[in-house]
Amino acid sequence: QQQVKQSPQSLIVQKGGISIINCAYENTAFDYFPWYQQFPGKGPALLIAIRPDVSEKKEGRFTISFNKSAKQFSLHIMDSQPGDSATYFCAASKLTGANSKLTFGKGITLSVRP
């Protein structure tokens, strides 16, 4: 049972364009939604995260949009750069509680063409 689903599976964007990655979750108890970025040979690194009490959060060129009723959230990368080429994972969890753990989507590969 895949509790967190990402789309698309891969994405190619021109430099300067907007990259949009979507994520859908099933468990309504989830209350923490981070996005991670992973480069080859490295572990995932936290990019930005959101709680369900807000609908949008922006940090630099990265924005998370959150739709609680649709159980969806998305990552927008503005002014995409070749250095943004990486694998992106969305994740979800209950932030607190004995059984809290991050459930990850399968990841999408973003390629930003110069």
Added chain:
Amino acid sequence: KAGVTQTPRYLIKTRGQQVTLSCSPISGHRSVSWYQQTPGQGLQFLFEYFSETQRNKGNFPGRFSGRQFSNSRSEMNVSTLELGDSALYLCASSLAGLSGYTFGSGTRLTVV
């Protein structure tokens, strides 16, 4: 500030052997979690340790085990290795919970 350190970076083992992987968390972090990453299944949660106690466990067979020491360093062990255990094993540490998770670069295990 040193990050999460995982050793070794690469390992090649033969089917049936056992292996131990090590993780040194960021200084002061008491929570250590382990994940298995494969192309087909993505990132899957193995277990979490906090103050030397296993706090949470994923859906992996008993061949996968772990422990945490008093200095918060953690080890995971896989016994009777199978070809399907070939993966990148990632360790993540945090002060107490899930926010502020920092991953190491992982140990690439190849079982032949």
